[in-house]
Amino acid sequence: MLSLRRIVQGIALIGFVALFLAARYPFKPFLPIDLGLRFSPFAAIADSLASWHLATAFWPGFLILLATPLLGRFFCGWLCPLGSAFDLWRRITGAQPGPAASLPRLPKVLLFVGLCFTAVAGGPFWGWFDPLALFNRLLTGVVHPIVSHIIVYISSFLEWIPGFTAFKRSAAKLLMPEPLFHPAQFWSLAALFLFFAVLEHVRPRFWCRSLCPAGALLGLCASRRLQTRRIDESCINCGACGRICPMDAVEASPRRIDPVECIECRLCDGVCPPGTTAIVKRFSFGPREARPIDLTRRRLLGSAACGLALAAGERILPEGQIERGDLIRPPGALDEAAFRQKCIRCLQCVRICASNGGCLQPDGLAHGLSGLWAPAANMRTGYCEYNCNLCGNVCPTGAIRRQTLTEKQKKPLGRAVFDKNFCIPHRRNEDCLVCEEHCPVPDKAIRFEIREGLAPDGTKHLVKYPYVVPDKCVGCGICEHKCPLPGRPGIFVANEKKL
Amino acid sequence: MKRRDFLKMAAGAAAAVSLGSVVSRSSALFAQEAATFPPSVWVEGGEPAALLKAALDAYGGMGRFVSAGDVVVVKPNIGWDRTPELAGNTNPDLVAEVVKACLAAGAAKVKVFDRTCNNARRTYVSSLIEEKAAEAGAEVTHVRDDGFVEHPLPNGKVLKSWPVYKEYLDATKVINVPIAKHHGMATVTLGLKNLMGVMGGSRGEIHTPFQQKVVDIAMHILPTITIIDAYRILMNHGPSGGDPADVKLTKTLVMSPCTLSADVTALPLFGHALDAIPYLKEAVSRGIAKNDIATLQPKKILLS
Numbered sequence A: 001m002l003s004l005r006r007i008v009q010g011i012a013l014i015g016f017v018a019l020f021l022a023a024r025y026p027f028k029p030f031l032p033i034d035l036g037l038r039f040s041p042f043a044a045i046a047d048s049l050a051s052w053h054l055a056t057a058f059w060p061g062f063l064i065l066l067a068t069p070l071l072g073r074f075f076c077g078w079l080c081p082l083g084s085a086f087d088l089w090r091r092i093t094g095a096q097p098g099p100a101a102s103l104p105r106l107p108k109v110l111l112f113v114g115l116c117f118t119a120v121a122g123g124p125f126w127g128w129f130d131p132l133a134l135f136n137r138l139l140t141g142v143v144h145p146i147v148s149h150i151i152v153y154i155s156s157f158l159e160w161i162p163g164f165t166a167f168k169r170s171a172a173k174l175l176m177p178e179p180l181f182h183p184a185q186f187w188s189l190a191a192l193f194l195f196f197a198v199l200e201h202v203r204p205r206f207w208c209r210s211l212c213p214a215g216a217l218l219g220l221c222a223s224r225r226l227q228t229r230r231i232d233e234s235c236i237n238c239g240a241c242g243r244i245c246p247m248d249a250v251e252a253s254p255r256r257i258d259p260v261e262c263i264e265c266r267l268c269d270g271v272c273p274p275g276t277t278a279i280v281k282r283f284s285f286g287p288r289e290a291r292p293i294d295l296t297r298r299r300l301l302g303s304a305a306c307g308l309a310l311a312a313g314e315r316i317l318p319e320g321q322i323e324r325g326d327l328i329r330p331p332g333a334l335d336e337a338a339f340r341q342k343c344i345r346c347l348q349c350v351r352i353c354a355s356n357g358g359c360l361q362p363d364g365l366a367h368g369l370s371g372l373w374a375p376a377a378n379m380r381t382g383y384c385e386y387n388c389n390l391c392g393n394v395c396p397t398g399a400i401r402r403q404t405l406t407e408k409q410k411k412p413l414g415r416a417v418f419d420k421n422f423c424i425p426h427r428r429n430e431d432c433l434v435c436e437e438h439c440p441v442p443d444k445a446i447r448f449e450i451r452e453g454l455a456p457d458g459t460k461h462l463v464k465y466p467y468v469v470p471d472k473c474v475g476c477g478i479c480e481h482k483c484p485l486p487g488r489p490g491i492f493v494a495n496e497k498k499l
Numbered sequence B: 001m002k003r004r005d006f007l008k009m010a011a012g013a014a015a016a017v018s019l020g021s022v023v024s025r026s027s028a029l030f031a032q033e034a035a036t037f038p039p040s041v042w043v044e045g046g047e048p049a050a051l052l053k054a055a056l057d058a059y060g061g062m063g064r065f066v067s068a069g070d071v072v073v074v075k076p077n078i079g080w081d082r083t084p085e086l087a088g089n090t091n092p093d094l095v096a097e098v099v100k101a102c103l104a105a106g107a108a109k110v111k112v113f114d115r116t117c118n119n120a121r122r123t124y125v126s127s128l129i130e131e132k133a134a135e136a137g138a139e140v141t142h143v144r145d146d147g148f149v150e151h152p153l154p155n156g157k158v159l160k161s162w163p164v165y166k167e168y169l170d171a172t173k174v175i176n177v178p179i180a181k182h183h184g185m186a187t188v189t190l191g192l193k194n195l196m197g198v199m200g201g202s203r204g205e206i207h208t209p210f211q212q213k214v215v216d217i218a219m220h221i222l223p224t225i226t227i228i229d230a231y232r233i234l235m236n237h238g239p240s241g242g243d244p245a246d247v248k249l250t251k252t253l254v255m256s257p258c259t260l261s262a263d264v265t266a267l268p269l270f271g272h273a274l275d276a277i278p279y280l281k282e283a284v285s286r287g288i289a290k291n292d293i294a295t296l297q298p299k300k301i302l303l304s
Helices: A004-022 A042-049 A055-073 A075-079 A079-095 A106-118 A131-155 A164-173 A183-202 A206-211 A214-221 A240-244 A295-318 A335-342 A349-351 A407-410 A422-429 A434-438 A478-482 B003-024 B046-060 B093-104 B120-124 B129-137 B166-168 B189-196 B201-209 B211-220 B259-270 B278-285
Strands: A227-231 A280-284 A360-362 A375-377 A417-419 A446-454 A460-469 A491-494 B042-043 B069-075 B109-112 B147-150 B160-166 B173-177 B179-183 B188-189 B225-234 B248-256 B298-303
Touching: A004 A079, A004 A131, A004 A227, A004 A434, A042 A055, A042 A106, A042 A131, A042 A214, A042 A335, A055 A214, A075 A079, A075 A214, A079 A131, A079 A183, A079 A206, A079 B042, A106 A214, A106 A295, A131 A183, A183 A206, A206 A214, A295 A491, A349 A360, A407 B248, A417 A460, A417 A478, A422 A460, A434 A446, A478 A491, B042 B046, B042 B259, B046 B093, B046 B225, B046 B248, B046 B298, B069 B129, B069 B166, B069 B189, B093 B109, B093 B129, B093 B173, B093 B225, B109 B179, B120 B129, B147 B166, B160 B166, B160 B211, B173 B189, B179 B259, B188 B259, B189 B211, B189 B225, B189 B259, B189 B278, B201 B211, B211 B278, B225 B259, B248 B259, B259 B278
Parallel strands: B042 B298, B069 B109, B069 B173, B173 B225, B179 B225
Antiparallel strands: A227 A280, A360 A375, A417 A491, A446 A460, B042 B248, B147 B160, B179 B188, B225 B248
16 A cells, blocks of 8 residues: 555655656746755755845745744655655665664764855855755756657657557657757766665665755754654564664664654554554654754864865865856856856756757866856757747746846857857858858848958859857857867857956 | 750650659649640749649649659758748748648648758747648658668769658658748758758758759759748848848749759849859759750749
């Protein structure tokens, strides 16, 4: 029998993935596409700390936070898609992790404290650790590319079945994912995926118990929860509850349940041997039974100092190191420093990018550690569609501003620049103009002049030489993308929007 | 091959084809001799459906080109993420009418596709072609990267082979439905250049040198008929356009079984002569026209 919790977990997980799948063109969302991501209580707090304003976009996360002192860490056990994915992973793979006990639970609290201080100081790293952003990141970067390619590959063998192609086309409109693949950071994200998969084989819910800053936050809120789960005097010390608890929330002696770790999974509800029901739920304002978190003043100060140092260390980097000329952010992105701070690397913008895995890509370490997995445009493999503003429509934090199409078309991502040593007409005195042809600006940001040029055989003939009108260029990069030169293009988009 | 020989051979081939089709054709059409059909038609002054009907009537109906059981590819221009009013893509109503005419003529299947310049998911939707052609009964698909086969070009000057879309090559009949547009590099884009939409590989490479390469490929994959949509034409900033001020409402359609004749017939739309369009001149010099281009006499039809 499926328990109520499993059903809720399934609905939450499917809902989250459904929103992920609905993030596509044609854009007809049944709910705000970033709604799932906004359930994160950690992002709600960290984003508020970082911006010094209440991050109202994360109202679902705040609701979770408000409910936690009453109900405990129910979010982790019932709603969090990452936690559900861990449970599912153990079920699918038949993982036999070691006993739940003997896993330090302090790191997540230290991580949470440190990241809060990083956020306050304007540092950009906290988004990496948000569990929902992490889930979405792995979905975009690893799971979806693999699953969609497998589906497309298998279905290519089934086309001989009468009517299958028609079925596939209609299914594709609703379900069938279009293949996406972001080669640049696939391997780093795949490594991240494997890391979490292996963790689940070491201990159940390793991340949730030891590392998750949202778990720490919720645990701290739950430490004085009103509706408590406790073990009363009828307990015969059989230890069954301790063995079944995936969170190691049951202490052996004295026998009690730790509200900081309990995720309300209810697995211990029926484990008492026949004749006893020692595990009871009570409303109580009395003294807590929480096992103390060893958050000594020294450790607290230490993690705060590390968090501040992380933020400060980022600032020490010379500016040129962070914002190089080849770094093009999505249309409507905040200024670089603010963008890095706001972006939680959920990769929702990468997912919805009309270039289908071409243009927006999770960035690597080329632009500093704090640039890791933040979206950057690669115009050689894709380009920004002139009539598309979807990335700004799905950003949960506002790191990419929500812009109307008209606004987007006026705000350049960068500027196209000719490399005349490479460009075919400028170097070989031959017509080409592929860039001019594709330029989407109605009156063309790439134009051409007709001049006499020297042909390779020494004769003179008329050649169309392209040039850029800087004020017209929106930096969409279709010129760079379509340039017929293999490898290094004759025109490229430079990060020059401020000039 | 001398022009005289070519014309003789073309005439012979035409006679053989018409003889073959005469056998299968209905008695109503029997009276109309192949020789009386115009080399190309120019229809002006109507909505896309009326324009198409008038043009087809001048040739004795779609049944002259499409027979029962044919698998027909209708190849419009769906290249750009533009709405029909901006004249970046073929008029969707015309595409739908062509699809209907093919099905009415007994086609077993009508396929519509184009290798797009902007993202296909967007262009198929914003051009309205996906919606209207599918409604008319066509199978509308995106071009697949793995759907191209290397096609030999025995008469190519520069290229000896190029990847071409397999479904296009496999079709028993092809109806080329370009839109007449300005083009920065090529000056105009019409029927011959529309065939780039079934060419694979790096199409940017076809641009250098454009005249030879585009003709090298196109001459080997010529369609059954070419129907040039000139309902709205793009006069400047083509082929992508985007400014309504560059669009001219001309309510015209040009049709010919000969792609080159159709293109040359459409040139007055832009006030150009053949001499101004190097790639069309190159195509004429290769002898791929089914009519004598120098003395081409298009049939002009004026609707109300």
